[in-house]
Amino acid sequence: MSDLRPIIEGILFVSGDEGVSLSQLSEVLVINEDSLIEMMDNYITEYNSDDSRGLEMMCYGKRYKLVTKAIAHEYCQKLYEETSNKQFSQAALETLAIIAYKQPVTRVEIEEIRGVSCDMMIRRLLARNLIREAGRLDTVGKPFLYEVTEDFMDIFSLTSLSELPELPEYQTVNEEGELFY
Amino acid sequence: MSDLRPIIEGILFVSGDEGVSLSQLSEVLVINEDSLIEMMDNYITEYNSDDSRGLEMMCYGKRYKLVTKAIAHEYCQKLYEETSNKQFSQAALETLAIIAYKQPVTRVEIEEIRGVSCDMMIRRLLARNLIREAGRLDTVGKPFLYEVTEDFMDIFSLTSLSELPELPEYQTVNEEGELFY
Amino acid sequence: MEFFVTIDQFEGPLDLMLHLIKEKELDLFDLDINILTEQYIEYLHAMEKMKLDIASEYLVELASLIEYKSKKLLPNVEAELDDNYQQQQEVDLVNRLIEYKKFKEVTVIFDDLYQRRSLKFDKPQSEIVNQWIDINENYESTSAYELIKAMNRCLKRFQLAQPYEVNITQKRISIDDRKKQLKFNINKFDEIFTLNNTMYDCRDLYEVVINFLAILDLVNENILSFTVKDDEVYFKKV
Numbered sequence: 250m251s252d253l254r255p256i257i258e259g260i261l262f263v264s265g266d267e268g269v270s271l272s273q274l275s276e277v278l279v280i281n282e283d284s285l286i287e288m289m290d291n292y293i294t295e296y297n298s299d300d301s302r303g304l305e306m307m308c309y310g311k312r313y314k315l316v317t318k319a320i321a322h323e324y325c326q327k328l329y330e331e332t333s334n335k336q337f338s339q340a341a342l343e344t345l346a347i348i349a350y351k352q353p354v355t356r357v358e359i360e361e362i363r364g365v366s367c368d369m370m371i372r373r374l375l376a377r378n379l380i381r382e383a384g385r386l387d388t389v390g391k392p393f394l395y396e397v398t399e400d401f402m403d404i405f406s407l408t409s410l411s412e413l414p415e416l417p418e419y420q421t422v423n424e425e426g427e428l429f430y
Numbered sequence: 431m432s433d434l435r436p437i438i439e440g441i442l443f444v445s446g447d448e449g450v451s452l453s454q455l456s457e458v459l460v461i462n463e464d465s466l467i468e469m470m471d472n473y474i475t476e477y478n479s480d481d482s483r484g485l486e487m488m489c490y491g492k493r494y495k496l497v498t499k500a501i502a503h504e505y506c507q508k509l510y511e512e513t514s515n516k517q518f519s520q521a522a523l524e525t526l527a528i529i530a531y532k533q534p535v536t537r538v539e540i541e542e543i544r545g546v547s548c549d550m551m552i553r554r555l556l557a558r559n560l561i562r563e564a565g566r567l568d569t570v571g572k573p574f575l576y577e578v579t580e581d582f583m584d585i586f587s588l589t590s591l592s593e594l595p596e597l598p599e600y601q602t603v604n605e606e607g608e609l610f611y
Numbered sequence: 612m613e614f615f616v617t618i619d620q621f622e623g624p625l626d627l628m629l630h631l632i633k634e635k636e637l638d639l640f641d642l643d644i645n646i647l648t649e650q651y652i653e654y655l656h657a658m659e660k661m662k663l664d665i666a667s668e669y670l671v672e673l674a675s676l677i678e679y680k681s682k683k684l685l686p687n688v689e690a691e692l693d694d695n696y697q698q699q700q701e702v703d704l705v706n707r708l709i710e711y712k713k714f715k716e717v718t719v720i721f722d723d724l725y726q727r728r729s730l731k732f733d734k735p736q737s738e739i740v741n742q743w744i745d746i747n748e749n750y751e752s753t754s755a756y757e758l759i760k761a762m763n764r765c766l767k768r769f770q771l772a773q774p775y776e777v778n779i780t781q782k783r784i785s786i787d788d789r790k791k792q793l794k795f796n797i798n799k800f801d802e803i804f805t806l807n808n809t810m811y812d813c814r815d816l817y818e819v820v821i822n823f824l825a826i827l828d829l830v831n832e833n834i835l836s837f838t839v840k841d842d843e844v845y846f847k848k849v
Contacts, residue, residue, distance in 0.1 A: 258484030259502025260509060265446070265736035266764070267520065269509070277509045303439030305731060319730035321440025327458045328441060328450070329732075337725060340622055342718035350714075362710055365623035365668045376596050378760050405724040414720040419640075419709045446734040448814075491792060491812075498737070510743035518753065519744040520736040523761035531762055543765050545814075546738070549807065586755045595759045597766075 253278060254292055261306065261315045268314030268403075289313065308408045310399035344370045345379060345401065349413055353383040353394035371395065379404070434459060435473055442487065442496045447546075449488075449495025470494065525551045526560060526582065530594060534564045534575035552576065560585070618658045618665060624672035625711040627654065632708070639712075642705050648676040675700070735764065784818065789825035794834065797848055806844050 260269055260277070274289075275282045289308065296306045304315050317325060337345075344367055347359050359367050374380045383396040397410070407413065441450055441458065455470075456463045470489065477487045484502045488495055498506060510519075518526070525548055528540050540548050555561045564577040578591070588594065621627045631650045632639050655673060658665055679700055784792075793809060800808055809826060813819045826846070829835045837846045 252482065254482055255484035255499060256502045256505050259498035260484075260506055262443075262485055262496065262734075263498050263502075263506045263737045263740060264509075265520075266733040267736055273509055276512075277505050301433070301435055303436035303441075304443055314733060315443070316731040316733045317440035317443055318436060319727070321437045321444075322730040322732070324437050324441055324458050325444045325732050328454060329444065337722065339715075339718060342721050343622060343714055346714050346717050346721055362707075362714060363623055364625035364672065364707070364711065365666070372596060375756070376759055377763065378756060381756070404728055405721055406728045407724075414717055414724075416713045417716050419713065440732075443734055444732045447738050491796075493812075506740075507743045510740050517744070518757070519741050520761065520764065521738065521741050522744070523757055524765050527758040527762040528765060530758060545765075547810075551741070585752050586758060587752055588755055593755070595755055597759065597762060 253280075253288070257289075257292065258296075258306075258315070261313055264314065266314065268309070268312040268399075271311040271313070274313065307403075307406065309402040309406070310409065312399050312403075314403075340365075340370055341374065344374060345397065348374075348380055348395050349397045349401065349410065350416060352396040352410075354396075355386055355392040355394055357392060359395075434461075434469070438470075438473065439477075439496070442494055445495065447495070449493040452492040452494070455494065521546075521548075521551055522555065525555060526578065529561055529576050530578050530582070530591060531597065533577040533591075536567055536573040536575055538573060540576075617661070618654075618663050618669070622715075623666075624651075624669045625708060626715065627651070627669070628672075628708060629712055629715070639705065639708060642701070642708075644676070644679055644701055644704065648680045651676055675704075679704075784821055786821055786824050786828065789821050790828055793822075793825055793829060797835075797846075803845050803847050806846070809846070 256278070257274070260274070271282055271285065271289075275285045278285065280288070293306045293308060296302065296304075303318055303321050305318050306313065306315055340363075343363055344359060347362050348354055351358065351362075356367055356371055359371070371380070375382075377400075378398055379401045380395045381398050383394045385391040386394055402408070402410075437459070438455070441455065452463055452466065452470075456466050459466065461469070474487045474489060477483065477485075484499050485496050486499050488497055521544075524544055525540060528543050529535055532539065532543075537548060537552055540552070552561070556563075558581075559579055560582045561576050562579050564575045566572040567575055583589065583591075616630065618627070621630065628647060628651065629639075631637070631647060631654065632642070635646065635650055637643060637646060651673065655665060655669060679697070682697055797804070797809075806823070806826065810819055810822055813822050826835065830837055830846075833849055835846050836849050837844055839845075
């Protein structure tokens with residue numbers, strides 16, 4: 250079998266920021282998805298540990314793409330200055346975190362946790378394609394359910410949702426005022 | 431001196447189709463052009479003879495850029511011809527989006543936002559009846575104005591342009607340095 | 612008592628309560644809602660005096676805190692049912708605070724992940740893809756969100772490109788240099804080519820103008836000949 254690595258690198262390069270999905274890659278290379286995942290895992294490890302390279306291969310959700318390594322950042326920035334240092338607001342991060350851990354989740358559930366209205370924020374996150382609608386809940390009013398997208402996993406460098414940072418654990422109280430974990 | 435090769439690869443990657451000019455590279459890396467030319471000649475020879483890579487470094491005029499090696503081309507072509515058929519390319523979507531959000535707009539305005547020439551793309555979209563001419567702008571050269579068609583609305587399941595998802599507020603990005611609030 | 616932390620620094624009433632609990636060194640897991648309520652009211656009053664807008668969400672929570680407090684003040688003759696209700700309310704509030712605290716705290720990690728990811732850049736899809744994707748007539752319906760994604764990409768690129776253009780203005784190409792470039796490059800063009808073909812690498816109006824002036828010079832020097840047909844100018848190497 251010929252070496253597929255340069256072909257994969259070439260495909261990821263051409264595809265750019267959108268990346269390529271596992272299923273597309275599997276179809277084009279005529280390899281079943283399970284073997285491909287294994288092959289990609291090895292390739293990514295090899296690729297990312299090569300210090301002579303300035304690129305890194307990332308897997309987010311079921312998509313792959315190439316990005317520059319952090320070492321090139323300051324130089325690229327000189328060339329393409331970013332407008333200040335863009336930050337997420339606390340409100341955006343809280344809303345995203347709640348959706349990521351609780352998905353699929355309705356707006357009302359998010360608002361119950363945050364204690365504030367999240368209508369505008371949800372619209373902004375939808376517009377930035379960080380969350381998407383995931384059907385409707387079968388209850389009064391049929392509210393939309395929301396879930397995070399591959400773009401969400403991309404900007405937080407998550408390969409899958411199982412990689413979400415662990416939520417801090419706190420005791421909760423029951424009606425008798427007893428603490429339990 | 432630290433190894434500049436990965437940094438150069440990163441810069442060329444980010445600059446995409448446009449590539450980077452010798453003078454820009456020399457400025458960013460703080461190396462005089464003559465030394466840089468020599469360094470690049472060596473790097474290119476080394477880079478292009480590495481069969482495990484799917485990319486090739488090109489020098490044309492006084493610009494450098496990365497392209498996919500020919501061996502990967504047929505796969506890329508297959509990917510975009512077969513697995514993505516009936517989908518729009520990013521370029522097509524971007525052009526359509528700009529027209530939909532800003533209509534009526536001239537080609538020059540579209541090109542200013544996209545940063546690349548859109549002549550061919552506009553002709554293709556016209557031919558497929560996704561956009562149409564909507565008069566001419568009363569200015570030098572009387573350029574055509576473009577707007578989206580009913581076919582466009584149909585494909586994107588919109589009954590009116592007011593249904594377009596809201597754009598994230600980019601203005602506030604500049605003012606406050608925050609992506610969202 | 613002075614308040615240095617203004618209300619717009621909080622994400623909502625729960626965030627404010629967590630702040631008060633921390634500041635007043637209250638025990639979240641054995642919360643004295645009376646003290647919390649007093650502090651909460653005092654804080655809102657202070658904000659009001661500073662003429663700061665207090666969102667309705669803060670007032671909703673205030674109402675339930677006051678209800679809780681007033682019930683507690685009632686004599687013990689109250690039915691036991693109320694006592695249970697009271698306890699339930701207390702537990703609910705504490706659990707809401709704990710739940711919110713978890714998410715608030717984990718955002719620090721997300722922020723860190725985001726910062727690290729933003730040190731890595733991606734590139735746009737290569738233009739060559741357009742040759743492969745045919746815009747055919749049987750598109751499947753596409754989500755309108757694809758449009759906004761596309762628009763976001765453009766705007767992001769547009770923002771990146773702005774200072775970039777400023778950077779390169781320092782090294783502007785001259786007409787003479789452009790003529791040299793063109794003399795070299797027209798060998799690669801088709802025998803007959805258009806003005807547009809010669810602008811293959813022009814990135815702004817300045818370069819378009821320089822390119823045009825260079826072409827005029829080349830025509831003048833009899834290196835190029837031209838003909839006009841249907842609004843388009845065609846050139847040929849002499």
